[in-house]
Amino acid sequence: MHIPVLFKESIDVLSIKKNGVYIDGTLGGASHAAAIAEHLGPDGTLIGFDLDSNAITRAEEKLKTFPCKKILVRENFRKLDQVLLENNIEQVDGIFLDLGWSSFQIADPDRGFSFQVDGPLHMTLKDNPTDEDITAWDIVNTWDENVIADMLYAYADETASRKIARTIVAERKRKPINTTFDLVAVIESVLPRKAWMRTNPATKTFQALRIATNDEYGAVKEVLVKGFAALKPGGRFAIITFHSGEDRIVKNFFRDQAHADLATLITKKPIKPTDEEVKENVRARSAQLRVLEKISQ
Numbered sequence: 023m024h025i026p027v028l029f030k031e032s033i034d035v036l037s038i039k040k041n042g043v044y045i046d047g048t049l050g051g052a053s054h055a056a057a058i059a060e061h062l063g064p065d066g067t068l069i070g071f072d073l074d075s076n077a078i079t080r081a082e083e084k085l086k087t088f089p090c091k092k093i094l095v096r097e098n099f100r101k102l103d104q105v106l107l108e109n110n111i112e113q114v115d116g117i118f119l120d121l122g123w124s125s126f127q128i129a130d131p132d133r134g135f136s137f138q139v140d141g142p143l144h145m146t147l148k149d150n151p152t153d154e155d156i157t158a159w160d161i162v163n164t165w166d167e168n169v170i171a172d173m174l175y176a177y178a179d180e181t182a183s184r185k186i187a188r189t190i191v192a193e194r195k196r197k198p199i200n201t202t203f204d205l206v207a208v209i210e211s212v213l214p215r216k217a218w219m220r221t222n223p224a225t226k227t228f229q230a231l232r233i234a235t236n237d238e239y240g241a242v243k244e245v246l247v248k249g250f251a252a253l254k255p256g257g258r259f260a261i262i263t264f265h266s267g268e269d270r271i272v273k274n275f276f277r278d279q280a281h282a283d284l285a286t287l288i289t290k291k292p293i294k295p296t297d298e299e300v301k302e303n304v305r306a307r308s309a310q311l312r313v314l315e316k317i318s319q
């Protein structure tokens with residue numbers, strides 16, 4: 023089941039104006055998008071992004087009864103400036119991002135996101151990657167050992183990064199690592215079962231691979247700059263992150279805008295889910311919501 027994270031909190035902090043223009047950069051199951059649309063009247067606009075066409079289809083269905091104007095695009099949110107230009111929109115009142123994957127994506131074995139089910143090593147947020155898009159298979163089977171090790175350390179703080187990278191390269195010389203379970207077997211051979219703590223040893227490698235496959239940090243850095251430029255004075259940027267590397271990028275960017283007197287931090291400390299929310303939805307465990315408001319000139 024798909025349960026939206028920090029649902030009420032993120033809608034409240036957007037302070038949605040009835041006739042405003044709002045971006046949901048990560049439609050997913052469109053629960054947040056529907057809550058934004060619910061606050062908009064017929065003169066309001068909701069612009070929704072997702073790389074996954076299934077999310078666009080879900081959003082079209084879920085949003086159809088709301089009177090606001092809807093612009094739903096199957097595009098990376100890093101192309102925000104281009105999409106605004108194509109739609110003759112200069113500025114927006116608010117931007118919301120709920121980063122990472124959706125529970126629909128992780129539940130689908132064909133997408134290769136989960137180490138708990140066997141599937142091809144895709145891990146692309148796009149549901150129909152082309153030959154130009156890199157997949158987790160490409161990384162695991164073709165990248166240089168040192169680059170794989172650095173990626174595992176940088177994107178997931180994997181302390182066994184060198185050992186895992188060395189074993190991946192040794193294994194792929196024997197035969198390609200084709201599936202999620204092939205990769206899990208490699209990781210398990212490096213990190214013996216007795217070393218496992220509460221989390222599966224594949225957790226960090228899968229997280230790092232997903233981030234690298236989709237250039238998630240690059241996309242966040244780009245949307246922060248482009249999104250902030252597109253915000254009206256008084257407009258708000260609200261972002262939910264799920265791990266420390268991603269959160270650091272958002273925190274530093276928000277802090278820099280505040281230090282330059284261009285914005286006010288609405289959240290000095292990130293908003294975190296309550297214990298009840300975490301009990302109901304384990305995905306909320308690591309969620310953090312940060313909010314910035316552009317200063318009125």
Ligand SMILES: C[S@@+](CC[C@H](N)C(=O)[O-])C[C@H]1O[C@@H](n2cnc3c(N)ncnc32)[C@H](O)[C@@H]1O
Nearest residue numbers: 048050051052053054072073098099120123124
């Ligand atoms: C956590 S889910 C969003 C859940 C959503 N807030 C809801 O109410 O259901 C993240 C979604 O964002 C999409 N996504 C992640 N990064 C993206 C990017 N750079 N551009 C466009 N979509 C992205 C994913 O495909 C996924 O569907």
